[in-house]
Amino acid sequence: MTTKNQAEEKTNSLNFIESIIENDIKNNKNEKRVHTRFPPEPNGYLHIGHAKSICLNFGLAKRFGGKCNLRFDDTNPTKEEVEYVDSIMEDVRWLGFEWDGDVHYASDYFDQLYLWAEKMILDGKAYVDDQTSEQIASQKGTPTVPGKESPFRNRTPKENLELFRKMRAGEYKDGEKILRAKIDMASSNMHMRDPIMYRIIHKEHHRTGNKWCIYPMYDFTHGQSDYIEGITHSVCTLEFEVHRPLYNWYLDQLIDTEYRPQQIEFARLNLSYTVMSKRKLLELVQNKYVSGWDDPRMPTVSGMRRRGYTPEAIRDFADRIGVAKRDNVIDVSLLEFCVREDLNKKADRLMAVIDPIKLVIENYPEGKMEMVSVENNPEDESRGSREMPFGKEIFIERSDFMEDAPNKFFRLTIGKEVRLKGAYIIKAERVIKDAEGKITEIQCTYDPESRSGSGSEASKRKVKATIHWVEASQAVPIVVRQYDRLFNHEDPGGQEDDFKNYLNKESLKTLTHCLAEPAIKNLKKQDRVQFQRQGYFCVDLDSSNETIIFNRTVTLKDDWAKLSSKND
RNA sequence: UGACCUAUGGUGUAAUGGUAACACAUCUGAUUUUGGUUCAGACGUUCAAGGUUCGAAUCCUUGUAGGUCAACCA
Numbered sequence: 286m287t288t289k290n291q292a293e294e295k296t297n298s299l300n301f302i303e304s305i306i307e308n309d310i311k312n313n314k315n316e317k318r319v320h321t322r323f324p325p326e327p328n329g330y331l332h333i334g335h336a337k338s339i340c341l342n343f344g345l346a347k348r349f350g351g352k353c354n355l356r357f358d359d360t361n362p363t364k365e366e367v368e369y370v371d372s373i374m375e376d377v378r379w380l381g382f383e384w385d386g387d388v389h390y391a392s393d394y395f396d397q398l399y400l401w402a403e404k405m406i407l408d409g410k411a412y413v414d415d416q417t418s419e420q421i422a423s424q425k426g427t428p429t430v431p432g433k434e435s436p437f438r439n440r441t442p443k444e445n446l447e448l449f450r451k452m453r454a455g456e457y458k459d460g461e462k463i464l465r466a467k468i469d470m471a472s473s474n475m476h477m478r479d480p481i482m483y484r485i486i487h488k489e490h491h492r493t494g495n496k497w498c499i500y501p502m503y504d505f506t507h508g509q510s511d512y513i514e515g516i517t518h519s520v521c522t523l524e525f526e527v528h529r530p531l532y533n534w535y536l537d538q539l540i541d542t543e544y545r546p547q548q549i550e551f552a553r554l555n556l557s558y559t560v561m562s563k564r565k566l567l568e569l570v571q572n573k574y575v576s577g578w579d580d581p582r583m584p585t586v587s588g589m590r591r592r593g594y595t596p597e598a599i600r601d602f603a604d605r606i607g608v609a610k611r612d613n614v615i616d617v618s619l620l621e622f623c624v625r626e627d628l629n630k631k632a633d634r635l636m637a638v639i640d641p642i643k644l645v646i647e648n649y650p651e652g653k654m655e656m657v658s659v660e661n662n663p664e665d666e667s668r669g670s671r672e673m674p675f676g677k678e679i680f681i682e683r684s685d686f687m688e689d690a691p692n693k694f695f696r697l698t699i700g701k702e703v704r705l706k707g708a709y710i711i712k713a714e715r716v717i718k719d720a721e722g723k724i725t726e727i728q729c730t731y732d733p734e735s736r737s738g739s740g741s742e743a744s745k746r747k748v749k750a751t752i753h754w755v756e757a758s759q760a761v762p763i764v765v766r767q768y769d770r771l772f773n774h775e776d777p778g779g780q781e782d783d784f785k786n787y788l789n790k791e792s793l794k795t796l797t798h799c800l801a802e803p804a805i806k807n808l809k810k811q812d813r814v815q816f817q818r819q820g821y822f823c824v825d826l827d828s829s830n831e832t833i834i835f836n837r838t839v840t841l842k843d844d845w846a847k848l849s850s851k852n853d
Numbered sequence: 854u855g856a857c858c859u860a861u862g863g864u865g866u867a868a869u870g871g872u873a874a875c876a877c878a879u880c881u882g883a884u885u886u887u888g889g890u891u892c893a894g895a896c897g898u899u900c901a902a903g904g905u906u907c908g909a910a911u912c913c914u915u916g917u918a919g920g921u922c923a924a925c926c927a
Contacts, residue, residue, distance in 0.1 A: 297867095298867055298868080298875095300866085300867095324927090325927095326926085328926090328927080358927065360926095360927080361927075364926070364927085417925095418924085418925055421925080422923080422924085425923055426923070427855090427923055428855055428856070428922065428923060429854065429855045429856090430855085430923095431855095432923090459925085460925065463925055472856090473855055474856065474857080475856090475922055475923050476922075476923095478923085481924095481925055483925090484925035485925080500925095502925075502926085502927090503926070503927050504927095506927095507927085523859090523920080523921070524920095524921060525927090526921070526922085527856080527857060527858090527921065527922050528922090529857095530857095550858085552859085552920095605865080605866085605876065605877080606865060606866075607865065607866040607867085608866090609859090609865090611858090611859050611860065611919090612860095612919075612920060613865060613866090614864070614865085615864070615865060615877095616863085616877065618864090618877065618878060619864080619865075619876080619877050619878085622876090622878090625889090625890095629889080629890065634887080663885095663886095663887080663889090663890075664890065693888095695888065696888090704886055706886060706887070707886075737886065744886095747886090748886085749888095750887095750888075751885095751886045752887090753887075815887085815889085817889085818887045818888080818889070819887090841887075841888090841889050842889065842890095843888070844888045844889090847888095848888085
């Protein structure tokens, strides 16, 4: 019912970009074509904000029966690397999208772009400027004060062409000359004050090698690249809004077809308790605050993948947050909700004790061992069940026992009963402590008639709680990495002081004395499971045959934790 | 003291001149061999002031608040 309504709502209510496209189709714009593109610069790893953009662009194409390109915006060889190209392609595919045709590169269009630059020179729309970047900046004015024209602004087309060709031929050093568009130094839009089209960079490019020593700027590249690829709707984030007049201006100078790509801007994603800027993420990596771009605490696609998030959950998240033009901060709990919802259906249950305490069942026969049957996923019967060994000595979670328990504590305490999931009902009789008073062992009795699924009266008895456990002799040691939010401030990047001051020092706890049931050995790297009553975990890449390492993807919702922390 | 953009519950997003709704979060309760899941319910919203209109979140005016723009970055 709910899902049906949601599905209906989805088809009926459009976001503002979908409305524009629907309207364009109605008006036969571009022969009703819809062609989008995802245009990352290969200078860093993709993060959840890019995932929003990817879902948007590929989603738009899918919804309107169009196409979506992947295009690398690689116009600056000083920042870009193949490593990033590869990781971006992997991430896009992992998220579940396939681009139309081959991968595109802005650098594929360098020849055409160069020709267009010469055309603009010939048309008197562009000129070579000999000034330093400082001089040019000083003439630029401010948003409220108009700029001054360059002394080189009125060179003849012939002279400009000659100089530009020399720039290309490598006759000048970096920064010695640049090519500028001749627009309006008094424009209220700073981007229209004779923007730079080409600069000299003597650096090998990851695709074009040493063919070029001049490289086009973003503004002189993006719209034309869209045009060349037949893009109809060029979706980007809000900070490019002021670039739109320039985007259109270049196209006006260079083409006169009816077809024209249209730039549309939307608000980028902000997530609470993390940072999203490439610069800040890079800083975390370079200064080793995290283990790398794919550290499970990072909001990067590779980090989330390693953490155990699913592409389905991320796509669902992107759907739920919507698309609009106002600044937003999405509560990270929505992302966590999407992950739990997906994993609840998919992840098999397993028992693992993170902080074990020994429990001995006094009246259980010495040396006896039996197998009990446990369902793999109560949400999905088809996942079947498995056998778990049970015996006289087991381990349970230290937090599942309390000597002086408050009323609201439903778990094990002296004189009270709990059920061991899939096995028997036990009653705590006494504890053994060490010299410091720390409990080292809990001694219990069990009700032999209460075995799960035996059908006996005793097996149907209601007890306050059911807890997880592992049999001592066959327990498998595992390592668990408990991840928490990387920052302890909702908006670490928006504060006056350094965002690193808000790093959560407890964002990673590595626990090395955990124990799991034998079935844990069947898991492969990256497999996702639910550790009963605790959370979702996945097998980390660092695992070996000797040591299985688990990353905590997300905890289960925990009303008891909420309750007990409130009483503190 | 410029141009452009934005303003709906705690957080997001709908409502396209006609009953302000959906999700997350929060809080109750029921169910439960996971204090999970599921189910039922509660809480709480149109930045302000004028105007147009039978009727305004929506249109107009004027404010206010927030954001973006002054890289040979994208």
